[in-house]
Amino acid sequence: TLEEKKEIAKRYLVPRQIKENGLSKKYIKFTTAAITKIIGQYTREAGVRNLERNIGAICRRIAVDVAKGKKGLVVIDEKKVEEILGPPRYIEEGKEKKPEVGVATGLAWTPVGGEILFVEATKMKGRKSLTLTGQLGDVMQESAKAALSYVRSKAEEFGIDPEFFDKYDIHIHVPAGAIPKDGPSAGITMTVALVSLLTEKPVLSDVAMSGEITLRGRVLPVGGIKEKVLAAKRAGIKKVILPKENKKDLHDVPERVRRGLKFVFVERIEEALPHAIKGWKA
Structure with a gap:
């Protein structure tokens, strides 16, 4: 670390x-x-x-x-x-300056430590097409498809037009396209980005998250919690959303790193939305 x-x-x-x-x-x-x-x-x-x-x-x-x-x-x-x-060879990402619709902040583990990553979602007129870019691996692509299926299944509950996928194409992009990315832990981030996009409510810029999702909306535990929390701290994040089963992993994170961060532990996507999306009512 x-x-x-x-x-x-x-x-x-x-x-x-x-x-x-x-x-x-x-x-x-x-x-x-x-x-x-x-x-x-x-x-x-x-x-x-x-x-x-x-x-x-x-x-x-x-x-x-x-x-x-x-x-x-x-x-x-x-x-x-x-x-x-000489000039820096690597530039560390910082948090977004302001809340934006369709842009959510995730936390990733890499062999050289934790990093934050942004998931961007946009829509355009079309019909039932999902485009994924950013050099995403197979598991990450599957997470995006699961996120979209979950959001479609909950459209009415979230105040989204149930026919949106018949009218729009969806594009999900994870910047830093030259760097390969994979793993299931961005599932919650992709879901939040999609809900934000389709409800036109911005994602809070000082919130970051990590967690695998299921089609039923459950949030499953992931690895690399210590490194991810350190990355959130460096980036100026104020609130971190994690799977409830990862609560025990906070013991590995030094107290000086945890100080100033608020942790929210969730079992379902619905529990995360009020903490991640501005103006969301549970």
Whole structure:
């Protein structure tokens, strides 16, 4: 996780690279913000090899300056990181700035940690067509189809025209199309995006969610809860909707990460809608 990598960098990687490059603490100091920036914007890995490589590159640059006669302590902050390593290689997603119709925020697990992802849904005149884009894997495509079938089955209850699928084509897109995505945990996010689209009610921008769904609207447990919650915290999310059966997994999340986040645990989609969609009445 990000927190674990920061601790490893502070305790081991930075001191080792300072020593290996013939420096000492009187010449160079890394801020926590600088380390966080290197982890989040210059590396994408499960381990810390590239993290140490980037720290080493910074130390070598300072060692060259010292060899040329430059004196004094150099504080490596976020600005200095970018000056030495160049523009960020990876940009972390942040939450949407305002509630939008048809756009819901999901939480995903990746081998290099948790990330937020956006599910966008739109409609256009047509007849019974569902288009899925964003390089979605088979399981994720099945989740989208299940979400649409569930929404169709609940159309009248949700105040949606039961004939909407006879009049419109539906398109679901998950941005960052160059990155393959799969797994069932975006089911709840896709469902919320579709309900928002078809009721024309916006999804709250500071809410993120994760959970597998069934055709009956049940929300099933998913993995990677610790990493997903960390991603929500980094993105500025205020409320996280999770399957009720995942409540036990919060014990793995540090208290400092949970602080400031509100968790809502649900067993059914209907329970999630009032927390996710602005103005939704249960």
